[in-house]
Amino acid sequence: MASKSQKTLINERISAEKVILIGSDGEKIGNVSLDAALESAKNASLDLVQVSPKNSDPVVCKLVDYGKLVFEKKKNVSNSKSKAKKTTLKEIKFRPSTDIGDYNIKLKKIKSFILDKNKTRISVRFRGREILNSDLGLELLNKIRDELDDIAHVDQEPSLEGRQLLMVLSPKKK
Structure with a gap:
């Protein structure tokens, strides 16, 4: 079974030629080539993370800190588990x-x-x-x-x- 890091495509693992780039603040930057998106991620000291499904035609990517993103996801999952009270x-x-x-x-x-x-x-x-x-x-x-x-x-x-x-x-x- 593949781990979450293999399911989420980041940086060089993204195979699309053109991507729709979203900035770290959530603002749409536009259609850019993959190389330009990787360059802007490197300049901002962030990761380029593919947020759309693998088979979508215009691939949507976002500039984020991937380690922080994984941490936030784990934190949200643990919070939702603790809030869900089991009735006995x-x-x-x-x-x-x-x-x-x-x-x-x-x-x-x-x-x-x-x-x-x-x-x-x-x-x-x-x-x-x-x-x-x-x-x-x-x-x-x-x-x-x-x-x-x-x-x-x-x-x-x-x-x-x-x-x-x-x-x-x-x-x-x-």
Whole structure:
């Protein structure tokens, strides 16, 4: 696989006879021969970099410091990677018999997940014969949905999967 320096044509690697030259300040200088463009790049202590695709008819070249250009590209790529926040799926588990104190603590945790822009899966797990009273779990999930209605919307409605009732909440878009 070719590296970036081989993909970007600079100085003597440019094969066109005539080029459209753009100055270091972004101003168009005009159609000049390749030799004249290389000479002006050498006089300005800059590099001649081809900015148009290889097969374009009037090749467009710019006078820039190539090392600085590569550094700026790497810096922009790393900045865009750091700004792109990955949303993760957090999970909070309840039981149908979860008491009010534990419920309030878990509700605060769900709020913090939602405010941090994370999707949150809420599960109610049934053990033994508790599955016969699955409506208690559904009431619990509906109560959570109603309390978080102002900051979250439901991605996945409450559904029974095996011995668990699941619901997925995600932050509301502003």
